[in-house]
Amino acid sequence: MPAKLSTGLELILCACEKELYIILTDNDELVCAHVWAMQDRSTEILAPDLKQILTLSGHTVPEIRRIGCVSGPGSFTGTRLVLATAAALRRGSGAQIASLDYMSALATTIAHTKDVPYGHHIWILTHARRNLVHARPFMSYGPAMPPEPLAEVQLMSCAQAVQAVIRTAQDSKSLVYVAGSSLTRDPEVLAGLEAENTDRLIPCLTRRPSVDGLIMLSRDAEFVEKDVDPVYVRPCDAIENLPSLSERMGRNAEQSVRELDRLLSRTPDDQVGL
Numbered sequence: 052m053p054a055k056l057s058t059g060l061e062l063i064l065c066a067c068e069k070e071l072y073i074i075l076t077d078n079d080e081l082v083c084a085h086v087w088a089m090q091d092r093s094t095e096i097l098a099p100d101l102k103q104i105l106t107l108s109g110h111t112v113p114e115i116r117r118i119g120c121v122s123g124p125g126s127f128t129g130t131r132l133v134l135a136t137a138a139a140l141r142r143g144s145g146a147q148i149a150s151l152d153y154m155s156a157l158a159t160t161i162a163h164t165k166d167v168p169y170g171h172h173i174w175i176l177t178h179a180r181r182n183l184v185h186a187r188p189f190m191s192y193g194p195a196m197p198p199e200p201l202a203e204v205q206l207m208s209c210a211q212a213v214q215a216v217i218r219t220a221q222d223s224k225s226l227v228y229v230a231g232s233s234l235t236r237d238p239e240v241l242a243g244l245e246a247e248n249t250d251r252l253i254p255c256l257t258r259r260p261s262v263d264g265l266i267m268l269s270r271d272a273e274f275v276e277k278d279v280d281p282v283y284v285r286p287c288d289a290i291e292n293l294p295s296l297s298e299r300m301g302r303n304a305e306q307s308v309r310e311l312d313r314l315l316s317r318t319p320d321d322q323v324g325l
Contacts, residue, residue: 059116062101062140063265064133066093067125067153068177068232070259073097075104076266082108084262093132101136115144119269122150123282124185124204125177130281138278149272150279151265153177154231158189158198160264161230161255167191171225173198174216176233176240184212184233184240185284188219191228197268206284209233213243220252230255 060082063074071093075082083104087096105111120137123130137148154175161173173189186207189198207215212233220227234241235258244254298304 058270060110060114061117061119061269062115062137062146063119063121063151063269064097064137065121065151065153065156065260065265066090066097066129066133067121067123068129068259071096071129072121072260072262072265073101073104074262074265075108075110077110079266079270081262081266082110086262090126090129093129097132097136112140112143113145115140115146117269117274118146118148119151119265119272120148120279121153121156121265122279123153124179124284125153127281127283130283134279134281141278147274147276148279149269149274150282151268151272152200152204152282153260154185154187154204155189155197155200156260156265156268157231157257158187158200159268160259160261161228161257162191162196162198163194163264163267164257164261165228165253165255166194167198167226167228169193172219172223172227174219174227174229176212176216176229176231178232178236179206179284182208182237184209184237185231186212186215188215195267197271204282204284209237209239210243213240216244216252217247220247220249223251226251226253228253228255230257232258234258 058078061076065072069090071087071090074084085100118137120133141148157175158173169192171191173191175187177185179185184207185204187204188201190201191198216229234256
């Protein structure tokens with residue numbers, strides 16, 4: 052039999068919602084997986100924990116060949132931390148990087164853990180902010196493969212997300228699985244799905260991706276020799292709140308907004324890493 056192609060030492064990082072994932076595999080075999088239910092302290096945890104994982108497993112940064120980064124949608128701070136860390140590690144190891152979609156990680160987890168057959172639908176709904184949901188539909192390719200996304204991530208109200216899922220259940224003869232943090236954080240979403248009272252609609256209270264789901268998704272990802280960009284769907288709270296924050300600091304709100312627009316439109320002068 053031909054030898055299995057080696058992927059080498061691979062690191063997977065994710066901090067899109069309430070958890071920080073640090074997963075290390077070697078030729079597709081799990082070395083270590085740490086899941087911290089403290090995403091709000093990721094900046095304190097990530098570097099020291101990664102150093103300990105590498106030290107205890109007998110590996111070093113230059114040995115890392117691939118880095119799978121979950122690039123969103125989700126927490127602005129968690130996503131930026133993961134991507135910045137991956138970018139630094141790439142420069143120290145020469146590793147290739149892949150951008151992993153958080154919604155796809157959740158859909159892969161559902162397909163794998165619920166043994167979803169080929170041809171059935173999976174909707175992922177994650178909490179974005181009050182009355183806003185990240186929504187994305189998928190088609191299952193069976194429990195051993197990542198599902199195929201049927202559309203880009205959309206930002207919807209809770210009611211719009213429920214209606215989109217219900218339309219899929221009404222228009223399709225297949226089962227429709229629904230999962231994500233919105234089902235536990237937005238009560239009206241779960242209530243709206245359960246009120247439909249159909250056997251084809253299956254709400255799942257799985258709100259976070261599994262380690263196996265992330266590894267499966269990363270296994271089939273496209274790795275490149277450049278940094279990846281974050282995926283932001285909802286508007287940034289800080290930008291929307293800038294006028295009121297400026298006034299609290301005794302500054303002119305309109306002037307602050309103009310200055311932010313000017314800074315965001317500037318071309319960076321720093322060419323480091325380019």
